Amino acid sequence: xxxxxxxxxxxxxxxxxxxxxxxxxxxxxxxxxxxxxxxxxxxxxxxxxxxxxxxxxxxxxxxxxxxxxxxxxxxxxxxxxxxxxxxxxxxxxxxxxxxxxxxxxxxxxxxxxxxxxxxxxxxxxxxxxxxxxxxxxxxxxxxxxxxxxxxxxxxxxxxxxxxxxxxxxxxxxxxxxxxxxxxxxxxxxxxxxxxxxxxxxxxxxxxxxxxxxxxxxxxxxxxxxxxxxxxxxxxxxxxxxxxxxxxxxxxxxxxxxxxxxxxxxxxxxxxxxxxxxxxxxxxxxxx
Amino acid sequence: xxxxxxxxxxxxxxxxxxxxxxxxxxxxxxxxxxxxxxxxxxxxxxxxxxxxxxxxxxxxxxxxxxxxxxxxxxxxxxxxxxxxxxxxxxxxxxxxxxxxxxxxxxxxxxxxxxxxxxxxxxxxxxxxxxxxxxxxxxxxxxxxxxxxxxxxxxx
Ligand SMILES: Cc1cc2nc3c(=O)[nH]c(=O)nc-3n(C[C@H](O)[C@H](O)[C@H](O)COP(=O)(O)OP(=O)(O)OC[C@H]3O[C@@H](n4cnc5c(N)ncnc54)[C@H](O)[C@@H]3O)c2cc1C
Ligand code: FES
Ligand code: FES
Numbered sequence: 001x002x003x004x005x006x007x008x009x010x011x012x013x014x015x016x017x018x019x020x021x022x023x024x025x026x027x028x029x030x031x032x033x034x035x036x037x038x039x040x041x042x043x044x045x046x047x048x049x050x051x052x053x054x055x056x057x058x059x060x061x062x063x064x065x066x067x068x069x070x071x072x073x074x075x076x077x078x079x080x081x082x083x084x085x086x087x088x089x090x091x092x093x094x095x096x097x098x099x100x101x102x103x104x105x106x107x108x109x110x111x112x113x114x115x116x117x118x119x120x121x122x123x124x125x126x127x128x129x130x131x132x133x134x135x136x137x138x139x140x141x142x143x144x145x146x147x148x149x150x151x152x153x154x155x156x157x158x159x160x161x162x163x164x165x166x167x168x169x170x171x172x173x174x175x176x177x178x179x180x181x182x183x184x185x186x187x188x189x190x191x192x193x194x195x196x197x198x199x200x201x202x203x204x205x206x207x208x209x210x211x212x213x214x215x216x217x218x219x220x221x222x223x224x225x226x227x228x229x230x231x232x233x234x235x236x237x238x239x240x241x242x243x244x245x246x247x248x249x250x251x252x253x254x255x256x257x258x259x260x261x262x263x264x265x266x267x268x269x270x271x272x273x274x275x276x277x278x279x280x281x282x283x284x285x286x287x
Numbered sequence: 288x289x290x291x292x293x294x295x296x297x298x299x300x301x302x303x304x305x306x307x308x309x310x311x312x313x314x315x316x317x318x319x320x321x322x323x324x325x326x327x328x329x330x331x332x333x334x335x336x337x338x339x340x341x342x343x344x345x346x347x348x349x350x351x352x353x354x355x356x357x358x359x360x361x362x363x364x365x366x367x368x369x370x371x372x373x374x375x376x377x378x379x380x381x382x383x384x385x386x387x388x389x390x391x392x393x394x395x396x397x398x399x400x401x402x403x404x405x406x407x408x409x410x411x412x413x414x415x416x417x418x419x420x421x422x423x424x425x426x427x428x429x430x431x432x433x434x435x436x437x438x439x440x441x442x
Contacts, residue, residue: 001329007288008307008353031351038349039331042310051307055354079343103420104398105334108343109350190332192419 003041006048010056014166017052018141021164024050030166031055032075032114035106060113060168063087068174074113074167079104081112091172092285093181093199097128100185102192113167116152119159119222121257122193126153126223128183129170130215131199137169146171156221178210179203180285182278185218186270188261194218195262196270198226198250200278202233204286209233212279219271220254228252229275238283247276292356296321297365305352311345312336314352315362323363323393327422334421337394338362344401346420363393366400375441376400376434385434387425395421399435408439 011017021028029048031037032055040046054060060075063084070090072081081087081098088095101107101115101124115125116136129149136147138161147160154160161167175181185197199215212233214226228249236242251271256264289304296319303318315324315338327335329348336348339361366374376396379385386392395418402409402417409417414435415428423431 002310002313003308005288005306005308008290008351010353010356034351034354035331035349038310038351041308042329053351053354103334104401104417105337105344105346105420106331108345108401 001042003038004044004047007050008053009050010053012056012058014057014060014139014168015141017054017057017166018139018164020050020052021166022141024052026163028052030117032111032117033077033109034114035102035110036114036118036120054113054166065090066171070172072112072170072172074117074169075111076113078102078107078110078112078115082107091132091175091181093183093201093282094128094132094172097124097183097199100124100183100187100192112170116170117159117161117167119153119157120193121156121221121223122188122195122218123223124183124185124194124197124217127194127197127215127217128181128199130223130225131181131183131201131213132172132175133201133213134173135171136167137171138165139168140164140166144168150225153222153224158222175201176203176210178205178286180282180287182281182285184274184278184281186274196267196274198271198274198278200275200282202279202282202286204238204283207237207239209236209238209283212282214250214275214279216250216254216271216275219251219256219267221257224254226250226252226275229279233279238286240280243279243283244276247272247279250275290353290356292353294352294355294358294360296360297362307351307353309352310348311338311340311350311352311355311360312347314355315347315360318352321362321364325390325393327390327394332422333391333394334398335391335394337397337421339397339401342404344398344420361397361400363396366396374400376403376438379434379438379441380431383430383434383437385426385431391421391423391425395423395431399438402435403439403442407442409435411436
């Protein structure tokens with residue numbers, strides 16, 4: 001399968017990429033790892049006239065500590081995130097999530113920025129990005145803005161990014177001491193895409209939940225937070241029965257996907273079950 | 288529109304004018320005539336097209352040839368020594384019967400090469416997880432795992 005012919009640009013700076021986007025408008029697509037875009041182009045479900053490859057922009061691939069948290073360049077691959085000692089220590093479940101995406105070859109190419117910008121309903125990263133309360137930093141010609149994770153995922157394959165905007169950096173805030181992070185998914189056996197994936201970031205003190213953020217992916221059209229579970233658990237004791245009861249609320253308010261892999265009912269069940277599992281894991285890691 | 292690319296493949300430098308839409312796998316097979324790299328699914332799933340690009344295993348059916356410009360590629364043809372002596376992984380697939388029809392084998396070996404470069408002493412579980420991007424319709428995988436374990440001991 002061969003993509004439709006296109007004009008190719010490999011800018012070496014974000015400013016140059018932004019001006020190419022301005023010039024070509026809707027007919028252009030940014031190319032990151034290509035592991036969502038190229039399969040779509042090969043099937044001709046996507047037929048951009050212009051492809052703007054971000055790979056030659058050297059300052060988009062990095063992992064840095066900043067104010068006790070992390071700044072991660074949009075072109076950083078899953079493989080680099082998975083193996084980064086900084087991510088493993090400052091946001092352990094982000095490293096684990098990256099390691100659960102697809103397979104080795106896909107993780108060598110796929111990027112955090114591409115994954116978030118694509119907002120695939122079965123993508124893994126959106127859940128942990130929501131749970132961590134990350135911030136997305138974007139650039140367009142002459143402008144920068146920051147979008148909170150809660151506002152970033154808008155709908156099926158749709159984010160708050162404007163057509164002329166490039167996602168540059170993902171900022172992960174410092175986690176308070178006593179915080180545990182966890183991600184678990186029920187994945188498709190062949191592709192590993194999340195049929196349902198749940199992430200939790202939980203801060204505990206004296207056996208009680210101080211605060212918790214839960215991100216859900218795979219279940220509905222876009223990744224969302226499980227706010228009713230978060231509300232039920234905040235201030236509550238972190239015993240198994242309380243966690244189990246709170247997790248029952250995880251399927252509230254979600255319009256579940258239904259496909260060849262799982263019925264809506266089964267996805268709802270998996271959502272509750274995996275929420276309980278990641279909460280137990282995050283609570284035990286919170287120590 | 289064509290773009291001029293220079294790529295080092297198996298230690299030799301090649302310069303070609305290519306269409307931007309040319310996939311790396313077609314560049315390797317049809318422009319360079321290195322047909323050891325196979326196309327199985329053409330949908331990014333099977334790993335038959337796996338090659339090493341700048342030190343990492345990638346599915347070459349899902350990479351543009353222009354992306355390899357200025358980079359280094361190793362294909363299955365680049366593993367054996369010039370005198371014909373097989374790479375330990377090639378030898379291990381032979382010794383442990385890690386193939387039947389052989390269609391998936393080049394991709395299996397290139398993935399295993401990447402796996403062993405990062406993890407020289409993998410457990411059976413590491414091998415099964417590390418090779419999950421490669422599908423085989425014949426062997427049932429057991430002998431592939433044994434071959435990689437055998438190669439790890441020899442390397
Ligand atoms: C076989 C297979 C299995 C997979 N399994 C999984 C899985 O288990 N879990 C999972 O989460 N994903 C999975 N994926 C998808 C994979 O993670 C993709 O890499 C990811 O969805 C997209 O990232 P990318 O870097 O490849 O982006 P690309 O494919 O290059 O781009 C995707 C989209 O995002 C836009 N974009 C990219 N970067 C930016 C940016 N910096 N700013 C603005 N827009 C941008 C592009 O224009 C494009 O529209 C799988 C893919 C394959 C081929
Ligand atoms: S041919 Fe590339 S993954 Fe199957
Ligand atoms: S040996 Fe035939 S596909 Fe693997």
